[in-house]
Amino acid sequence: MSRWGQRALAGVIALQIAVPAVALTLEPPTRFGWQMYSGYDGELVVLGADGEALEYDVSALFAKHPRPELDWESRVVEELCRHVEGASSVAVTQGRQDRKVVPCG
């Protein structure tokens, strides 16, 4: 390894810094940003037709509670709507975003 090795080394270190630096500018928590335990969790509440909160077993639907880095509004909401009986919408509070009610279907 010589000149190119040295450049590759500098390039890897630059990437190590650049990736989380970019992630820091995005909506937290973001993957590849080393933003673990930063307090940006969230809540998924399944709502019935009258807006009442429906209980559901997280472990029956998900391998583990969906991490806040995932996009909850698409696949996670779909999954809840499909499997929770009587669900008509899901209230999603994720990261520092305001509570958002996503209708099923």
Next chain:
Amino acid sequence: MWLTKVRVDGLPIAVTRIMLAVAFAIIVVESSAVLHQIAAGRMTYPVLEVIPAPTPSAVLVYFALGMSAALFLLVGLMPGFAAALASALAAWALLWDQQTYSSHHLLCALLLGYLAFARSGARLAASAKLRGGVRGDVPWWPQLLMLTQVSVVYFFTALSKINPVFLSGEPLAGWTWFAGPGWLFQGLAVVTVATELFLAVGLWVPRLRALAVVAGVGLHAGIVGSLADQNVILFGFALLTLSTYWLFLRRPPLRLVPFSRPGRATAFGDSPNRKQPDDVTAAVSG
């Protein structure tokens, strides 16, 4: 003389390898459990739709390969290959389903990737014994990547915690197994951020690094001991970061590391104007 030719004693990286082996084993168990649940019918969340979803048999193969790689790393049998395989497996699990993602999983994949080039089998390794002796010194540049990676993790995790939610102390109060007044958790939140920022810098500063090591061990012991859940996983994360601490303590002095073009390089104990050999073996003393 190039930075990539600096060589150091092989003992610290051998210890790093052993600690990473244990951390990787924990991560394989954790990710296998998640993947097994997905294979059993829980929600799939692929990174790329073209990647086939986990099946029970595929997860079993992943688990067996992962534990084998961890064992090979632990005893130092073909450690370069084992580290590369372990890194690839960790990366594969991240690609297989988004639900396997975690910062410690990603950090493990990266550190193992660097370890693959570190010749970590020079000491405390079955492969060295099979060869009939130990090779003392190893290239330093993979260790440099490990050190910068861990510093970057500390720095950005500290930055991300500088927000009103974390600093309020409320998340910490919810995560810990013990109760206490609000001011206690606010204080712990501030101390956590300050410690992580200190570690990002202090581990590089010779006068501070012993204190930084104590602070880092204290931080990770505090996290593992005080959080109510995921203690084994947090222990794995602690192993990942702590595995680099001896590398920080034994790294070559930066003023002696040649960052610039040949001819301006300096080796350990040499004067700045002395002509350098092509290959420098560093008898590192800290």
